[in-house]
Amino acid sequence: MITVGLLGCGNIGRVIAAGQENFKITAVYDVVPARVEEFAREFDAKPFSDFTAFLAEPTDIIVEAASVVAATEHAQEVLESGKDIVIMSVGALADKEFRAHLVATARDLKRKIHIPSGAVMGLDNIRIGQISSINKFVLRTTKNPKSLSREATERTQLFSGKAHDCVRQYPKNTNVAESLSIACGRDVDVELWMDPEEDRNMHEIFFEGEFGEAYIRIRNLPSPDNPATSYLAALSILTLLKNLDNPLVIGA
Ligand SMILES: NC(=O)C1=CN([C@@H]2O[C@H](COP(=O)(O)OP(=O)(O)OC[C@H]3O[C@@H](n4cnc5c(N)ncnc54)[C@H](O)[C@@H]3O)[C@@H](O)[C@H]2O)C=CC1
Ligand SMILES: O=C([O-])CC(=O)C(=O)O
Numbered sequence: 001m002i003t004v005g006l007l008g009c010g011n012i013g014r015v016i017a018a019g020q021e022n023f024k025i026t027a028v029y030d031v032v033p034a035r036v037e038e039f040a041r042e043f044d045a046k047p048f049s050d051f052t053a054f055l056a057e058p059t060d061i062i063v064e065a066a067s068v069v070a071a072t073e074h075a076q077e078v079l080e081s082g083k084d085i086v087i088m089s090v091g092a093l094a095d096k097e098f099r100a101h102l103v104a105t106a107r108d109l110k111r112k113i114h115i116p117s118g119a120v121m122g123l124d125n126i127r128i129g130q131i132s133s134i135n136k137f138v139l140r141t142t143k144n145p146k147s148l149s150r151e152a153t154e155r156t157q158l159f160s161g162k163a164h165d166c167v168r169q170y171p172k173n174t175n176v177a178e179s180l181s182i183a184c185g186r187d188v189d190v191e192l193w194m195d196p197e198e199d200r201n202m203h204e205i206f207f208e209g210e211f212g213e214a215y216i217r218i219r220n221l222p223s224p225d226n227p228a229t230s231y232l233a234a235l236s237i238l239t240l241l242k243n244l245d246n247p248l249v250i251g252a
Helices: 011-018 033-043 051-056 068-080 090-094 096-108 123-130 163-169 175-184 231-242
Strands: 002-007 023-029 046-048 061-064 084-087 134-143 156-162 189-194 201-209 212-220
Touching: 002 011, 002 051, 011 023, 011 033, 011 231, 023 033, 023 051, 033 046, 046 051, 051 068, 061 068, 068 084, 068 090, 068 096, 084 090, 084 231, 090 096, 090 163, 090 175, 123 175, 123 201, 134 175, 156 163, 163 175, 163 189, 175 201, 212 231
Parallel strands: 002 023, 002 061, 023 046, 061 084, 134 189
Antiparallel strands: 134 201, 156 189, 201 212
């Protein structure tokens, strides 16, 4: 049985915990002490209010499902402790120096940094961007203003530019932009829209290159507990965890 240390007892953490089968969340940590205690009671895990003690607990892998700040603060320490990490708040890796340092540490210590497909589809073959020329890559994300904690009466563009700038400005809503950039091997172009007529979290991907062209549209249902996060993102990380011990690896 794979043992998991969970950093972040929120919406995604709860979906993962509810779906445990071939892995077990044995240790949990969150900045909100009451949340850790409640989660630990409900899912029979050991609660921690101190990160160092949490990390010292014997677990096989740490799952970050908290925030860009949490991933930035703790990812390096996790790898240095000899554990693999799953990073959900991928926006942390928009800092190129930080990412390079993290990857170098993982390489030296023979550890893995897993990035779930999250709220999009297609990350598998989008990786061909690392070996083949791409002449266009645009992510257009459209969410209801509520998912962005804003108000609007008409469709409004909030951002147009590069992924790393977008996720810096909207760290709770555009981690996918950074996942696509890492997969594709370039800082992708991003448009972020809010639309009061849209009740889903929609991601449209326009991808053109030597291979031909692709258009992927994902219309995600928001998570019941956090409208900023698509339910698909939680299902994605749960699938990743369920496949950690599967010898059959599918996808590029
Ligand atoms: N990669 C992707 O495709 C996607 C990534 N995400 C990201 O996944 C993360 C988790 O999402 P949700 O569970 O929906 O969020 P949530 O807000 O429901 O839960 C996050 C939990 O982490 C805790 N937390 C926040 N900062 C912390 C810190 N510095 N140290 C310890 N605990 C901390 C909070 O108290 C909360 O309990 C978020 O960063 C979100 O933006 C969300 C959707 C898609
Ligand atoms: O869940 C989504 O639709 C996307 C999201 O919030 C993110 O990438 O941070």
